[in-house]
Amino acid sequence: MKIFNRTNFLIAATAALTMVTGCKKLLTEKPESDLYPKYFTTAGGVQAAITGVYQDLRSNFSGEGIVYCYNGTDENIVGGSGGNGANILNSYNGLNSTNTPDLLGLYTDINTLNGAIQYSSAITDAATRAQYVAQAQFLRGFIYFYLVQTYGGTTATQKSGIPLHLTYNTSASTADAPSPLSDIYNAIIADFTTAATNLPATITGTNPFSAAGVGKSATSAVANAYLAKTYLTRGYNSEVAQPGDFQSAATLTASLISNKATYGLDLWQDYNDEHKPANDYGKENMFNIDYGGASDPTYTGYTLQGSGGSGINQLYVLARFNYVNTGVDNVTGIDAVPQKMSSNSAMLRDVYGGRPYTRLAPNKLYTMDVAFADQVHDCRYDATFQTYWICNKAGVSGTSSTGTSKGQLTPASNVSLSSYQVPIGGDTSILMPSQDVTMARRDAFKGVIVTPKQFNNTIFPTVKKFDDPTRTATGDFSSRPIVLMRFSEVYLMNAEANYMLNNITAAATSLNVLRARAAYRTPADAATVANNQASVTAANMAAVNSANAAAMLLTGTQLAQLAIPNNTTVGSAPCGMDLILEEYSREFYGDPRRWYDLVRTNQLVRRATKYNSFAAPYIQPYHTRRPIPQREIQNVLSGPAYPQNNGY
Template identity: 45%
Template structure:
């Protein structure tokens, strides 16, 4: 069961408080019924308030604009041929106070709703045990919102009381005080929440394990920051390792096969700790079949997919490069757009670092082939139409006629091939030296085969927290403590899992797992960051990992020449939305982050 917004709670929010225009818009509405703040003190109100915040996660996770902020302009990705031109990929100097305005408002609206739940919830009449769990949900979600805000913007306003009167003043709290509040909320939530998912908040909502995970990550993040406390890395290591040791209690674990973490049947399985639900029922959002995007629409599967339909039977694959404009030179399209191969947005392509460093080892490490789609099976009819007839002749290339559903039309082996190999292959081979913003391997982790049409958005949940990260948090924390033995231990658990191949014998799998092990002497910060990429490539999060570890500028300089010529030291924080700054009309002005 998925969690959705059950009621529309009309309250004065911080987003409204910081914007006279948006506040007026709310006040001018003529709702059919008025829901007063005290409604949050009823069983339906407290449940609906929490569900409403979960619903709002959908307006960020899975949507193109939000996901872009998490992966663009890092070491992992270059701009694809159809990348949005807002400065995040390669110029950085295009980012301004209007770039992140929508996200700020959503998080603060949710924070105020949660403050209302925490204020009025105790008077709801719910049984003590149930109330405790509901308040734990509210505290976890408030901490989750503030974690995003403080790691994105730095010092931000800190509100822990329910606001019912509009104001035109506000101040940014210290980063230290925001972290203190997050840690307090997560500490409470880690005991108040149920050990495993419990009605009515089903699907993959917050539990004790989710709260412990975020608590460990918060200590880890603060430990790297300018407001670090002496025991931060110790706390992060202890909490993460304890969570892993007690995974059975919480019903969480790693799948034996890395690919199973992304199998559609396992979207709500043991490795997913927190997800943002999506649905094609318009009661829960603005889902539109064939739409290009929109609030709450999950287009994550499309972002890292090249436009495979542009490859034609006349494409020359025995030269050093594939033509940038693939439809020139005649020929018939070798593929048509279908559900299995997905809708191509071509927003981002892997950087060379991904192939030469992250996935350089592919004999024992299976994650490359489980991350990328590298084969496209012919699906066109003899006339190039869109009705696949399995076994029928398809397009003809200079090397032979492809058979629908049988022959490979396009193959990206991930290594260079000889001219002789190309001559024997009826389709087109694209090798790493030929990758471009137009042609590149596709990330397949998020494919949704339940869609009805090739252009439909996905209704798969967006996994926000995956249990595998707990091992990397533990490894990173132990590394910062100078304990490389334990750091290697937790890295090796993840790496040994990456070696598992169900097609191999147990003897070969054991041998491959041992080959993946590293020694304590091999543990460095860069190795840990490479391991994050191997495990989480294109699960949008890379900007946060690099900022947390104070590695953004250094790694961009190493691996992203597109962005390196423009990135500045202040880019480790995002700009405060300008419309929020303009709305401060009383008291001291709220300062913008330096550089913007």
């Protein structure tokens, strides 16, 4: 979506803040009366307000700070370049109000949206007014849903959480208080419900919140999907759950699936297609945080330079290991755990290989050994991870375990430091197969082999599905969107809701749709995976895909497990929720979401204890809510002190 330059709008918007922003940004100047709040009475003013909020969401998801979505879960461990803050988030050891994710600046945007909703009645064109207000209500619901999942609200046992503000503040305040969790959920549900009624079914070229219909801003389908997710989330909380929450989630998601043509939604036949840049705005992606592209520097702040510019999507570099430092010699201990590496590298950093940040690494104990254990019938491992690197450096020879030369590696013929070039020719310098190998195999291989037992937080398969082929410098970040809602999630939410309703057959049906899709491979896909990985040819594609699809359907044993109710007790035996959460991993590994999935389902403590050895000694039930940031507590200067979340 296009985001306007909103400098003038900020004069009006930033003065009215709540506890978390107004207390640290008390303004002394007085805004022009024509802009405040009359600015919201014009279509142009409301449009600028809404696009400004989209811009802030882009900033919120763009940096490496979003590691809080990944750390402290079953899926990931801190990468070798992760800092102390990431280690605290991952282990929960020392997590407190001074090192927690601070998302409360989003209250600025909430107040902006309150103004758009409150004063837009003066817009004379009814259709325009309805669409703009619906966008504002969706965004307000979305932000509150994001915040309440992170920090919570007050209940009989939880004494803190976030405040709820639904009217436009025209002056800063130094007083605030947390609101009842039930009130917050009711407000979110009301916003999403109204937005779903008034938003368009699809994005067209006349949509004012996208670039000529290319973007993926909110639609009625998106609002209904988040409404379903809100019911689903509230349903797990015994203190505020309503009897019909899971049924509402099941009904809404079933309706989205049944009416997918109305909304222009569907699954790609090939899971690989879901993550191709050409399909970023295609039928499966529902709601994107857009970054504009390198051709629009005014919008993105993107500049083609080694530092990567500013305001750019860093998601693709977070889980990228430093392939440049990986040697090719079979030094003593090459097949030990952890693997010993020489400094004789056959790789240099190029545009294709990308910028390695190594802030996150897959947690092999769960991600490889459980979630992606089946790499033959299920294509999603190969579609998600890069498992080989082609030599891009001339004159490199590796040595064998006996000290003899393994022969000089041939580099790719099209190595580039100024454009993204898929390697042509060349020897493989780094290979990460799915099984152990013999030393004889290592010695016969010119490069270096890293087997699964040797994966750690510095050497691991890299998440490749977010790579941006439009980058033109080795240090550039990505201008691709971050996708926050995919149509495949609608199927998983439907399965999750039906599971909680004990409708096991319906839950299995939705899961099997995604599992059968994951069995599909094409010869073109085979070109993107190592030769030793599973692949198909034109000759055997139909037969292999048919056999794989049958193998991917839930087995009798899995169906029996799916029938076991959600068990959140640490150390308990597998239950149906484990199967569902493993499916979430396969579909969405790398998306910024896992902590929230585990918190929603009340599985964070149980699964982190089971799979995350760093978190197991420290994680407690109260960690399912982040602590209120200390600076926000200190900014409440009037009235009762703002309370901290339980346990912190």
